[in-house]
Amino acid sequence: MYTTEMSKNPTRQGPSAAEPPELLEAFEARVANDEFIEPKDWMPEAYRKTLIRQISQHAHSEIVGMLPEGNWITRAPSLRRKAVLLAKVQDEGGHGLYLYSAAETLGTSRDEMLDALHSGKAKYSTIFNYPTLTWADIGAIGWLVDGAAIMNQVPLQRTSYGPYARAMVRVCKEESFHQRQGFEIMMRLAAGTPEQKAMAQDALNRWWWPSIMMFGPPDENSPNTAQSVRWRIKRETNDELRQKFVDVTVPQAESIGLTVPDKDLKWNEARGQYDYGAIDWEEFWAVVKGEGPVAKERVKARTEAWEKGAWVREAALAHAAKQAARRQKEAV
Amino acid sequence: MTANEALFDYTLRLGDDALILSQRLGEWCGHAPALEADLSLTNVALDLIGQATLFLTYAGEIEGKGRDADKLAFHRDVNKFRNSLLVEQPNGDFGRTIARQFIFSTYQRALYQELMRSSDPRLAEIAAKALKETTYHAELAAEWVVRLGDGTEESHERVEDGFEWCWRFVEELFTAEPADAGLISAGIAVDPAKLRASFDATLAATFAEATLALPKYPRPVTGGRKGHHSEHLGHLLAEMQFLPRAYPDAVW
Ligand SMILES: [Fe+2]
Ligand SMILES: [Fe+2]
Numbered sequence: 001m002y003t004t005e006m007s008k009n010p011t012r013q014g015p016s017a018a019e020p021p022e023l024l025e026a027f028e029a030r031v032a033n034d035e036f037i038e039p040k041d042w043m044p045e046a047y048r049k050t051l052i053r054q055i056s057q058h059a060h061s062e063i064v065g066m067l068p069e070g071n072w073i074t075r076a077p078s079l080r081r082k083a084v085l086l087a088k089v090q091d092e093g094g095h096g097l098y099l100y101s102a103a104e105t106l107g108t109s110r111d112e113m114l115d116a117l118h119s120g121k122a123k124y125s126t127i128f129n130y131p132t133l134t135w136a137d138i139g140a141i142g143w144l145v146d147g148a149a150i151m152n153q154v155p156l157q158r159t160s161y162g163p164y165a166r167a168m169v170r171v172c173k174e175e176s177f178h179q180r181q182g183f184e185i186m187m188r189l190a191a192g193t194p195e196q197k198a199m200a201q202d203a204l205n206r207w208w209w210p211s212i213m214m215f216g217p218p219d220e221n222s223p224n225t226a227q228s229v230r231w232r233i234k235r236e237t238n239d240e241l242r243q244k245f246v247d248v249t250v251p252q253a254e255s256i257g258l259t260v261p262d263k264d265l266k267w268n269e270a271r272g273q274y275d276y277g278a279i280d281w282e283e284f285w286a287v288v289k290g291e292g293p294v295a296k297e298r299v300k301a302r303t304e305a306w307e308k309g310a311w312v313r314e315a316a317l318a319h320a321a322k323q324a325a326r327r328q329k330e331a332v
Numbered sequence: 333m334t335a336n337e338a339l340f341d342y343t344l345r346l347g348d349d350a351l352i353l354s355q356r357l358g359e360w361c362g363h364a365p366a367l368e369a370d371l372s373l374t375n376v377a378l379d380l381i382g383q384a385t386l387f388l389t390y391a392g393e394i395e396g397k398g399r400d401a402d403k404l405a406f407h408r409d410v411n412k413f414r415n416s417l418l419v420e421q422p423n424g425d426f427g428r429t430i431a432r433q434f435i436f437s438t439y440q441r442a443l444y445q446e447l448m449r450s451s452d453p454r455l456a457e458i459a460a461k462a463l464k465e466t467t468y469h470a471e472l473a474a475e476w477v478v479r480l481g482d483g484t485e486e487s488h489e490r491v492e493d494g495f496e497w498c499w500r501f502v503e504e505l506f507t508a509e510p511a512d513a514g515l516i517s518a519g520i521a522v523d524p525a526k527l528r529a530s531f532d533a534t535l536a537a538t539f540a541e542a543t544l545a546l547p548k549y550p551r552p553v554t555g556g557r558k559g560h561h562s563e564h565l566g567h568l569l570a571e572m573q574f575l576p577r578a579y580p581d582a583v584w
Contacts (some may be wrong), residue, residue: 061366070362074355077575077584078402079388082358083381089361090374097367135575135584185584193582301363309365311490312426315483322482 006018019044031232036162039105047117047231050224051161052106054233056113059099059172060124062092064117068132069141077135084181085138089175100172107203118303120290127214129292134188136196136203142182143210144204144249150175152215160232183252190256197257204253205261206222212276222280246274338511340394343455344404344556346459347387348415351405352565353436354380355572356423360554365426377431379465386458406576410560410566418501420556422567425486428494429479435472435498438534439505442527451519474538476518481542492544502511503552506531 023042032038037043040142066089073089076082100110116122127145132138153175156168189200216238228234236244244266253260264277287295333341340562364370388401399407418436420576423429444466447459480491489575505523509515539546575584 066362066370073358073361074571075575077406077582079381079385079405081349081584083378083385086358086361086374086378090378092361092368093371093374097371100367142345188584192584193579193581196582234386292514293502305363305365309369309426311486312365312369312480315480315487317483318487319479324397 016219019124019218028230031160032231034158034164034232035134035160037160038162046227047187047233048106048230049177049233050233051164052103052108053287054228055099055103055106055164056116057123057125059096059103059113060117060122061128062096062099062127064302065123065145066092067296067298067301068098068128068130069138071132072190075135076138081185088178088181089144091178095167095174098167102161103166105163114306118306120299122316123288124291125214126284126287127210127299129295130206130210131288131294134199134203135208136186136199139182139200140191140203140207142178142180143186143252144182145177145214146175146182147249148211148214148245150179150231155235158232158235187256200256201258204258208261208279209283212242212285213279213281213287215239215245217281218279219282220298228254243273246276248310251276281326333511335514338360338392338515339507339520341389342515343387343391343394345555346458347384347391347401347404348413349419349436349440350380350387351384352413352568353419353432353573354378354384355568356419356421357433359423360568362430362512365473369426369512372428376437376469376472377468379497383458383462386461390454390458400472402576406573410561410569413421413561413565414554415558415561415565415568416501416504417556417562418498418555420562420568421501422564423496424497427490427492428497430473430480431491431494431498433469433539434477435495435502437466437470437473437493438531440510441466442530443522443524444531446522446527449519450522455520464540470534473555474534477538478542478545481544483534488543490544495547498552499547502549504554504556505530507554507557509557516521518565 012298020059022043026040026046027037027043037047042233053104053248068090070084072083076085100113103113104110113122117124127148132141153168153172157172158163160167186200186203191197216222219237219239222238225234226238229237249258250265263266263273266275268275269271286292290299337452354377357373360373361370361377364373371568384405385401392399392401392404418432418435418517421432425430429522441463444459446461448463450456450457452460478485482488506528508521508524512521512523516523536546576582
């Protein structure tokens with residue numbers, strides 16, 4: 001998902017020598033008790049590092065996620081659709097801002113995080129490495145990708161790190177709006193002309209599997225899940241969230257006459273859940289590694305925006321410095 | 333031109349200016365120099381698309397041929413667009429985008445301050461509603477002009493180049509069309525020539541703070557209000573209009 005564990009290697013589990021056991025114990029007790037940890041509180045180094053990685057990945061996903069949808073702003077088919085899409089992409093940028101700020105409270109800076117994104121060191125959600133080819137993809141992203149984001153982020157409103165939890169509260173409200181408008185685009189297309197309906201089905205065919213991959217590797221292959229769940233950084237496992245998403249989304253597809261592209265998909269009466277087909281994890285790991293269809297375009301677009309904007313950011317800093325100097329001079 | 337046709341044309345101009353500039357600003361989304369700048373450019377684009385929708389809806393009603401705002405936006409060819417040449421200019425770098433925005437929003441703020449007193453209640457209402465956001469656009473652009481002008485040598489040069497690109501299009505904003513005479517005397521339309529003093533004053537104050545030299549205006553280039561545009565507008569429309577044109581029976 002936006003924040004899924006994208007490393008196959010477990011992070012160090014045990015306490016480091018420098019961490020006093022009594023502090024660690026008190027920390028674990030507070031977390032177990034569902035208390036919020038705040039920036040000034042003591043926290044284990046591994047907790048801090050995991051959070052920085054998770055929150056910055058989440059922030060990067062928001063801003064890289066502006067690109068596939070931004071791709072259709074200039075081509076949205078009506079004034080209302082254009083305005084809604086602009087507002088949606090703007091919301092995602094805002095999510096990026098809150099999340100970078102939340103990560104900064106853990107002792108990193110936005111510039112450091114962005115450097116890691118541009119150099120390819122930091123990851124972002126695999127989903128944004130797929131192209132948006134038709135207008136229906138904008139519907140599919142809102143419906144499926146924002147829908148999946150909600151599954152993942154609703155529990156994070158109660159995550160143990162206070163600034164992250166509070167950022168999630170603001171974010172979740174907007175994500176549900178995004179999900180609804182995406183579904184509404186799909187609904188309209190599915191009820192439209194035969195070409196529009198075909199466009200909607202084609203988008204679902206292409207976005208379905210990448211969407212359910214977003215929740216990350218299966219639990220048995222997700223080395224850090226146990227620790228993250230214990231620390232309340234994660235509240236449900238990848239497979240649990242994925243199952244929830246499938247169970248909610250399949251009836252929605254059916255209700256608008258679209259077919260989920262999984263021949264093994266069927267309702268399991270005994271479990272009260274859907275069984276679904278095998279996920280191509282090889283594809284997932286390839287995309288994580290940066291081999292997604294448009295991964296190069298995404299990173300290039302972000303890097304170019306950053307580099308081409310350097311003179312603007314420098315100018316803003318230089319002007320602020322000159323102003324401060326002038327003010328100081330006046331004060332003397 | 334009948335009075336009704338003149339009012340239609342005038343209202344189209346208002347709507348097309350907002351629509352085309354919004355379309356240009358939308359191109360920045362996801363690519364601006366910093367996240368904050370990205371959000372504020374998108375904000376301006378959003379406000380402008382709202383204004384465009386209101387003006388074009390009204391234009392369609394004035395015309396009375398059943399065209400709504402979408403029909404006007406997506407099913408008109410380039411020579412039927414009435415926007416100024418300024419707003420269709422390509423974004424260039426951030427310096428040029430800011431120069432264009434400063435000129436346009438400063439003009440538009442002055443325009444709405446007058447138009448909100450129009451004897452046409454719909455135009456007055458839209459202008460009054462849009463004035464607050466347009467004031468914000470003008471202030472935002474002026475702050476950037478100061479930052480870039482006063483910032484570094486490079487930014488000073490770049491924003492100057494941006495303005496150099498735009499100066500030839502300023503005159504058009506402040507020139508009334510012959511058909512406007514009746515509307516102006518009836519207190520419906522604003523005589524744009526009357527807005528020039530306010531524009532010049534804002535420009536002088538902002539440029540002083542930005543340490544930029546006042547413009548030497550070149551020979552004006554005009555034609556947008558008559559549908560004689562630059563080469564750029566056709567490409568902008570090809571992109572903007574492609575879906576509704578490719579699927580004329582579809583509802584989105
Ligand atoms: Fe988001
Ligand atoms: Fe979203």
